[in-house]
Amino acid sequence: MRIDVLSIFPDYLAPLELSLPGKARAKGLLELHVHDLRQWTHDRHNTTDDTPYGGGAGMVMKPEPFGEAFDELGVDERTTVIFTTPSGERFTQALAHELSTRERLVFACGRYEGIDQRVIDHARERAEVREVSLGDYVLNGGEVAALAITEAVVRLIPGFMGNPDSLVEESHEDGLLEYPVYTKPQEWRGHDVPEVLLSGDHGKIAAWRHDQRVRRTTERRPDLLAATVVGEWEIERATA
Numbered sequence: 520m521r522i523d524v525l526s527i528f529p530d531y532l533a534p535l536e537l538s539l540p541g542k543a544r545a546k547g548l549l550e551l552h553v554h555d556l557r558q559w560t561h562d563r564h565n566t567t568d569d570t571p572y573g574g575g576a577g578m579v580m581k582p583e584p585f586g587e588a589f590d591e592l593g594v595d596e597r598t599t600v601i602f603t604t605p606s607g608e609r610f611t612q613a614l615a616h617e618l619s620t621r622e623r624l625v626f627a628c629g630r631y632e633g634i635d636q637r638v639i640d641h642a643r644e645r646a647e648v649r650e651v652s653l654g655d656y657v658l659n660g661g662e663v664a665a666l667a668i669t670e671a672v673v674r675l676i677p678g679f680m681g682n683p684d685s686l687v688e689e690s691h692e693d694g695l696l697e698y699p700v701y702t703k704p705q706e707w708r709g710h711d712v713p714e715v716l717l718s719g720d721h722g723k724i725a726a727w728r729h730d731q732r733v734r735r736t737t738e739r740r741p742d743l744l745a746a747t748v749v750g751e752w753e754i755e756r757a758t759a
């Protein structure tokens with residue numbers, strides 16, 4: 520997979536050189552390029568924004584730099600252009616899986632009051648376009664979302680995670696939150712590891728873990744339960 524990120528704050532994307540994506544690059548699974556959008560401006564001040572038509576506060580990002588960047592990057596039908604914006608569809612693990620199958624992702628990170636709509640309309644004429652939001656809050660720009668989406672997507676690329684089993688039973692993979700985990704020491708500041716985990720009885724351990732997932736999801740994210748097939752009896756048992 521190749522990922523390109525367009526931003527007027529490319530340094531914001533520096534963490535992508537570390538940890539997860541860095542490993543993927545080493546394995547040749549991922550090609551990552553962060554671009555300063557200003558390289559596609561031609562005026563003395565490298566202008567990337569201007570006042571909004573129709574008035575109103577704030578500034579809007581101009582279309583030309585994005586258009587020239589798409590041209591130089593060869594944005595075409597094999598590319599998925601992701602505009603990170605608070606007015607986008609909610610980013611989910613399901614969307615992470617969908618995006619992990621793509622050949623090329625290009626993130627267009629907006630600042631200020633957003634990007635001229637014609638950039639999105641033009642992109643739809645030449646590529647797959649997704650407008651994606653991290654959540655219902657307003658950040659100063661789309662870079663944080665590009666970082667988060669990249670990390671969630673890259674770790675799903677086949678062959679990327681050393682142990683693919685670690686992708687199973689993750690929160691949000693099957694609609695249930697993760698169970699609590701413990702490691703040595705067995706007793707710590709008056710807190711003991713649950714006996715069942717020391718029993719060696721794998722059946723009982725699996726049942727306990729499932730109950731913990733149902734209990735946590737019931738208590739913290741009942742909205743997820745609606746989408747998850749969990750029997751009433753499982754909720755009864757887990758929350759008893």
Ligand SMILES: Nc1ncccc1[N+](=O)[O-]
Pocket residue numbers: 603604605629651652653654655656657658659660661662664
């Ligand atoms: N939430 C956001 N706020 C500003 C820009 C982008 C955003 N997002 O979630 O992608």
